[in-house]
Amino acid sequence: MDKPFSQACANNQGVIGDILLRVFAGKFKALEIGSGTGQHGVFFARQLPHLSWQMSDKVQNHVGINQWINDDPVANLLPPLALDVLTDAWPSDHYDAIYTANTAHIMPWNAVTAMFTGIGERLLLGGVFCLYGPMKYLGLLDAPSNIAFDYRLRQQHAHQGIREFHDINQLALDAGLALCEDISMPANNRLIVWQKVDVPKLV
Template sequence: MKPFSQACANNQDPILQVLQRVFADRRNVLEVGSGTGQHAVYFAHNLPHLQWYTSDLPANHPGINLWIDEHPRENLHRPRLLDVFDPHWPLSGMDAVFTANTFHIMPWEAVTAFFTGVVGVLETGLLAVYGPFNYEGDYTSESNARFDTWLKAQAQHQAIRDFEKVDALARSVDFTLVEDNPMPANNRLLVWRRG
């Protein structure tokens, strides 16, 4: 059965509005953690100038492929195996990387590994990260505080990440923050540039 995320359906339009602008001059995008595949299908359809490359751990590939089977496009590519801890990611020469709702699910060590791995994929270009973030150690809303409690109850390694710590990781591999976009449901869409 094809997987479905209501959160993806809710946030795809606000994310698209930003990506239409910041990815206007991009050509090849690697999506890290494509999840259900919904974002990939929606963004590939609405950003036809982009080649959209999906990736995830093997368990999510069947669901992503079901979405692609139902909405095939020449600019939408089948999922590649990508484990952020693997030092050799499956693609290179991208000019953009996108990930949504991954940093608060992954262990912090995986977030650190993400920034090590992304360098091999994106020598120059843009990194766009969507999700909830804390600022100066504080939640941005009561709903995010409740969400963080829920995350930690599901698995100890899950948590809303501190923007400053994530930005420090980005800066350590020569990314510069260029945009911090407020999004619905107390999320953010952060955009860094490298090179």
């Protein structure tokens, strides 16, 4: 069985990794939410040897993730945890670094909300959360390719679509996170960096 492969992951991991080297400097334990194929986890664990990198995803994706781990073992890379943000219990550990890529526009909105709630509970004070993916600002998309991508997503599944930055940042604020950076990335993506500065708001 061939292991899963994402060309997008192969294309973007270098430029993302350069930023993670900076924003995750001095951190020790990282959780990746929605590890997908496993490519990012293997690459970033090797690039960030000071971090214990914990991948996670729905159970059905673990076979492919483990193929990547087995083909390219890295000492600081841990086996994937089962984490569906709507149905699974979050890991009991706390982390000072959390990362997710290309999840917010795929998950339904209640799952995005649940993800930020879990991040607020599991990210240590002073810890950093990074979210990578396309984003909408004041209802507008900044490139024809993102307009087309957003249309395809919504045609495939009504719950999918590129999210509004203001809505995402409000979830972060409610989780006790403060915006640090909103970085323009290749292929009309963003890498948004928050830091945990407060306890999450009670709903």
